[in-house]
Amino acid sequence: MKIMRPLIHPSIEDITVEGILHALSDPVRVAIYAQLAGAPCTNICSNFQQISDRSIPKSTLSQHFRALREAGLVRSERRGVEMHNTSRCMEIEQRFPGLLPAILKAHGIQSADQARATRRKQTTARKRAG
Amino acid sequence: MKIMRPLIHPSIEDITVEGILHALSDPVRVAIYAQLAGAPCTNICSNFQQISDRSIPKSTLSQHFRALREAGLVRSERRGVEMHNTSRCMEIEQRFPGLLPAILKAHGIQSADQARATRRKQTTARKRAG
DNA sequence: ACTATAGTTCGCAACTTATGAACTATAGAA
DNA sequence: TTCTATAGTTCATAAGTTGCGAACTATAGT
Numbered sequence: 001m002k003i004m005r006p007l008i009h010p011s012i013e014d015i016t017v018e019g020i021l022h023a024l025s026d027p028v029r030v031a032i033y034a035q036l037a038g039a040p041c042t043n044i045c046s047n048f049q050q051i052s053d054r055s056i057p058k059s060t061l062s063q064h065f066r067a068l069r070e071a072g073l074v075r076s077e078r079r080g081v082e083m084h085n086t087s088r089c090m091e092i093e094q095r096f097p098g099l100l101p102a103i104l105k106a107h108g109i110q111s112a113d114q115a116r117a118t119r120r121k122q123t124t125a126r127k128r129a130g
Numbered sequence: 131m132k133i134m135r136p137l138i139h140p141s142i143e144d145i146t147v148e149g150i151l152h153a154l155s156d157p158v159r160v161a162i163y164a165q166l167a168g169a170p171c172t173n174i175c176s177n178f179q180q181i182s183d184r185s186i187p188k189s190t191l192s193q194h195f196r197a198l199r200e201a202g203l204v205r206s207e208r209r210g211v212e213m214h215n216t217s218r219c220m221e222i223e224q225r226f227p228g229l230l231p232a233i234l235k236a237h238g239i240q241s242a243d244q245a246r247a248t249r250r251k252q253t254t255a256r257k258r259a260g
Numbered sequence: 261a262c263t264a265t266a267g268t269t270c271g272c273a274a275c276t277t278a279t280g281a282a283c284t285a286t287a288g289a290a
Numbered sequence: 291t292t293c294t295a296t297a298g299t300t301c302a303t304a305a306g307t308t309g310c311g312a313a314c315t316a317t318a319g320t
Contacts (some may be wrong), residue, residue, distance in 0.1 A: 004315060019232070021152070025148050026148065033318075080317060090172035096236075096240075099232045102231075103147070106228075110146060134284060187280075189299075196299090208298090211287060213297075266317085266318105267314105269312105273309090273315085274308085274309080275306105276306080279305105282300085284300090286298105287294100287295085290292090
């Protein structure tokens, strides 16, 4: 019987800008991180969670959380059978002031724009139909 | 004889946060972009340029510039035999205010830290030797 | 011990990236 | 105009990365 490898959390000095940008350059991962950072610092990773209108397989979600963790964005700990993930925003804010807020803000702007575009498209479709 | 495909520049609405983060999640590309944005908005892409203490093959450099261009970070135009690349920072600042400055600032902090660490290592080595 | 639930690991197919070799594009000289 | 040099692009391919189903580990509550 094989043992599971322990969770890896880089120390704050080992966190890189490239690592952060790469981790957040995936739409699913920014969405997860935005939720985590917004609500504010506690969330649970469950299987086939609805992230950005899409059902994600649990193995994929698990990999995404690993990516966030190993980039230093998130701290994960077991709470019984579940996983407890918290944003490491305070630490990162100290090392790279303003970086995460700027990314989250930009992400917010983009989501709002997309929502607006979708709404417009639906309205147009309804006009055409009616 | 084949013709070369024209340079692609996304329009400002088509630029995504994910695209920007992905483009800048590569150490060579942030280094290039930081130079471009810092000096301020003009630079030339030449073969085997020294970027961050490393000689990059020209085909690779060309792909990196393409990545920056197609993410919307850079505008490229031919100037005779050379390429003229300018940062699209103004446009992006309008769409995602504060995003690029925050990334460049974080990149600066990290570079400074790395330089400091390197210097310390050298000093230690000299002490050991002398 | 048995069952249910939550998440991880493995293996592989699909995708991406780096790079040398061959090519295109332009400028300037002969 | 043809020749040569320079700057950059494209192509092929090898190496690396990612997404996901199936099988597994870990924990809690019977």
